[in-house]
Amino acid sequence: MFRKIVVAYDGSEGAQQALERALDLVKQAGQELWMVSVHGTPPDFASSHGEVEQGTEAAELYLSSLQQHARDRAAVAGVRLHTALRHGNVAKRIVEYAGEGGFDLLVLGRSGYSGVWEPFLGTVADKLVRHAPCSVLVVR
Amino acid sequence: MADERDTWEANGPFRRILVGWDASESSTHAFGLAAQLARCCNAELLVISVARIPDHVESQDERDGLIAAARQFYNGHLMPLERVATRAGITFRHEVVSSGQRPETIITYAREHAVDLIVLGAHKGGGGFARLLTGMVGEAVSRAAPCPVLLVPYIAN
Numbered sequence: 254m255f256r257k258i259v260v261a262y263d264g265s266e267g268a269q270q271a272l273e274r275a276l277d278l279v280k281q282a283g284q285e286l287w288m289v290s291v292h293g294t295p296p297d298f299a300s301s302h303g304e305v306e307q308g309t310e311a312a313e314l315y316l317s318s319l320q321q322h323a324r325d326r327a328a329v330a331g332v333r334l335h336t337a338l339r340h341g342n343v344a345k346r347i348v349e350y351a352g353e354g355g356f357d358l359l360v361l362g363r364s365g366y367s368g369v370w371e372p373f374l375g376t377v378a379d380k381l382v383r384h385a386p387c388s389v390l391v392v393r
Numbered sequence: 394m395a396d397e398r399d400t401w402e403a404n405g406p407f408r409r410i411l412v413g414w415d416a417s418e419s420s421t422h423a424f425g426l427a428a429q430l431a432r433c434c435n436a437e438l439l440v441i442s443v444a445r446i447p448d449h450v451e452s453q454d455e456r457d458g459l460i461a462a463a464r465q466f467y468n469g470h471l472m473p474l475e476r477v478a479t480r481a482g483i484t485f486r487h488e489v490v491s492s493g494q495r496p497e498t499i500i501t502y503a504r505e506h507a508v509d510l511i512v513l514g515a516h517k518g519g520g521g522f523a524r525l526l527t528g529m530v531g532e533a534v535s536r537a538a539p540c541p542v543l544l545v546p547y548i549a550n
Contacts, residue, residue: 254433281433382532382544391535391542
C-alpha cells in the first residue's frame with residue numbers, strides 16, 4: 254500500500270480531518286507520518302520591511318504551535334510525526350516537499366479559508382491536485 | 394450519539410470504494426491502487442463507467458442504443474481489471490451509467506450508494522486534451538464530492 258505519507262497542515266478544520274485520515278492510513282505504513290506546513294509570504298497586511306519580518310515570525314510561531322498539537326495528537330495514536338515548516342507559495346512549497354521526500358501519498362483537506370475566492374481563483378487544493386508528483390487524497 | 398457515529402464513520406476505514414473507470418490506462422492504473430486499498434480495508438469495490446449521452450439525443454431508442462454500445466465497449470476492456478482483482482484476491486462490481494456529464498454522474502452515484510472513497514486516475518505528463526480532460530474531472534469531483542477523493546497519477550510514456 255502507501256509507503257510514505259505526508260499531510261499538508263494549516264490547522265483548519267479540513268486539515269484536522271486530513272490528519273485524522275492520515276493517522277488511520279499510516280497504520281499500514283510503519284506508524285511514521287510526515288507533515289508540512291507553509292505560511293504564505295509576505296502577509297497581506299504588511300507595509301514595511303519590519304512588519305514583514307514581524308508577520309513572518311508570528312506566522313512561524315503560530316504554525317509551530319499547531320504542529321506541536323499535531324505531534325501530541327499523533328503520539329496518542331502511537332504514530333511518530335515528523336514536521337517541516339516552509340514559507341513562500343503554499344502550493345509550490347508543498348509540491349516541492351512531496352517530490353523531494355519521495356512520498357507516495359499526499360493527504361490534504363478541502364474546507365479551508367478560501368471560500369469566497371474559490372470560484373474565481375481555484376484553491377491551493379486544486380493546484381495540489383494538478384501538480385503533486387504523487388497520489389493525492391482530498392479529505393472532507 | 395449520532396454525532397459520535399458520524400465522527401467514527403468519517404475517520405474509520407473505507408467500507409465502499411468507487412472507481413471512475415473509462416478504459417484509459419490511467420484509470421486502469423488507478424483501479425490497481427483501489428484494489429489494494431479494498432483488500433487492505435476489506436472494502437467493497439464498485440467501478441463505474443459513464444456513457445455520455447449528447448444533448449441532441451432525444452429518443453429513448455437512440456439513448457438505449459448508445460448505452461448498449463458503451464456497455465459492449467467497456468465489457469470488452471474489463472480483462473485487465475479482472476486480472477488485477479484476481480491477483481489481489483478481491484471481487485468488484487462494474488456498472489455503466491448514462492449521463493451528460495462525467496463529474497456530476499460520479500458524484501451522484503457516490504452519494505446514492507453511500508460510497509466513502511472515490512478513486513480516479515490523473516493523467517500526468519503525456520499531455521494535450523486527455524490530460525486536460527481527466528485533470529478537470531478529477532478537480533471537479535474533488536471539489537464537490539461528498540466523501541474523500543483519491544487521485545492517482547499516471548505517467549504516460
